Amino acid sequence: MRIALFVTCVNDVAFPSTGIATVRLLERLGVEVAFPEAQTCCGQMQYNTGYPAEAAPLAAKFARDVAGYDAVVIPSGSCGAFVRDVHPKLAPAAATPPVYELTEFLIDVLGVEDVGAYFPHRVAYHPTCHSSRLLKLGDRPTRLLRAVAGLELVELPAAEECCGFGGTFSVKNPDVSAAMGADKVAHAVESGAEYLVAADNSCLMHIGGTARRSGAPVRTIHLAEILAATKETAVTV
Template identity: 60%
Template sequence: MPRVALFITCVNDALFPAAPKAVVQILERLGYDVDFPEAQTCCGQMHANSGYKQDAATLASAFETVFGDYDAIVTPSGSCAAMARDQYPHLIGSDIGDHVYELSEFLIDVAGVEDVGARFPHTVTYHPTCHGTRALGLGDKPMRLLRAVEDIELVDLPAADQCCGFGGTFALKNSEVSSAMLADKCRNAAATGAEYLAAADNSCLTHIGGGISRLQHTAGAAERRGPRPIHYAEILASTA
């Protein structure tokens, strides 16, 4: 068995601990021992994307120190995995990103499983996030895992490949464009009639969830419906 560590990420640590807990539950169910190095901090993505390269490099070096002895570093975040894989070589000349896996990559490419023993008797639509799709090239890996879940009903999301408009600071610096993109995503999500909208990044789910909430408050009674955001790791961890 490889030495496996959980990289929780800042957003999940502060706001969505259920997702990284779900990652540990899934991996332990498959027989892995998962370490949680307590010295881990931010991956530096926010700093790098905002032009603070030296601060990002400092955080990247800290990441390498904390996780350098592990064979696999698993995270419930496509964007943070992409940061380590794509930007660390340029920031600090490190290849540690080669050992960082978004959850679906680890399960399918390393563990070699698609059925993780989950059961989730609900309707679900899936939003493929930009970093997962374009930077990591996850393809249909999350969907392959979801299709293997017992009693789940998967519903196609119209224009699924379109960005939700979050993009970190993009949503702040280009708020009007971001809001228009978000409105499209929320309307498409609501049109599915699904109970849940799943994705691989809680940052995007936060953005979409906020848009759906506002849509519910402003729409007419007949339109006050929309899927509940959920990280797909939580679905895979469920056995209810």
């Protein structure tokens, strides 16, 4: 199977380690991964800000960029949901291969839960809004986490609550966004986790920034980076 990695603009610009981890993980599992170099933004920011006409060409471009691959893997619940749910409305004539968020691809396509990872830390999982409400990832991420050697998965209080980022919501409503982020960090600390993990770096950026500014004893990490970690690489994560 030859898949196209759509790394997302947020990961490309701010969190390249997530894209690298995704490639390392998939190649370890025997998947041939390609990176279409023409890829840009999926158009979610434009669409959610009220500019669907500006988002439509990006949806059509996405289809051209991934044409010819067996599937597309996206290490982002937010962008994955947008591509799968909204792109067909923006560019109805554009056909794309099947699109999967990373945990969907691992569980539903490859049929694996134990990916050979090692991460000896206490971890809490935050189910981001798009991954849980639109993609309906369910327990896929936690099934993968429970199979990681050395990892202790702890419950996150009020896990279903939004972290407050919401893309441009955090810009338009900064006070509300900051308060929601502070609540999420407080719950992460309450859980006793060393790391808060999620499938969206946009949310982790918001939560992680809040945690650092407040001095909270919890770090954030993308799920792909845990799943890619091994005994040889875990110390560098």
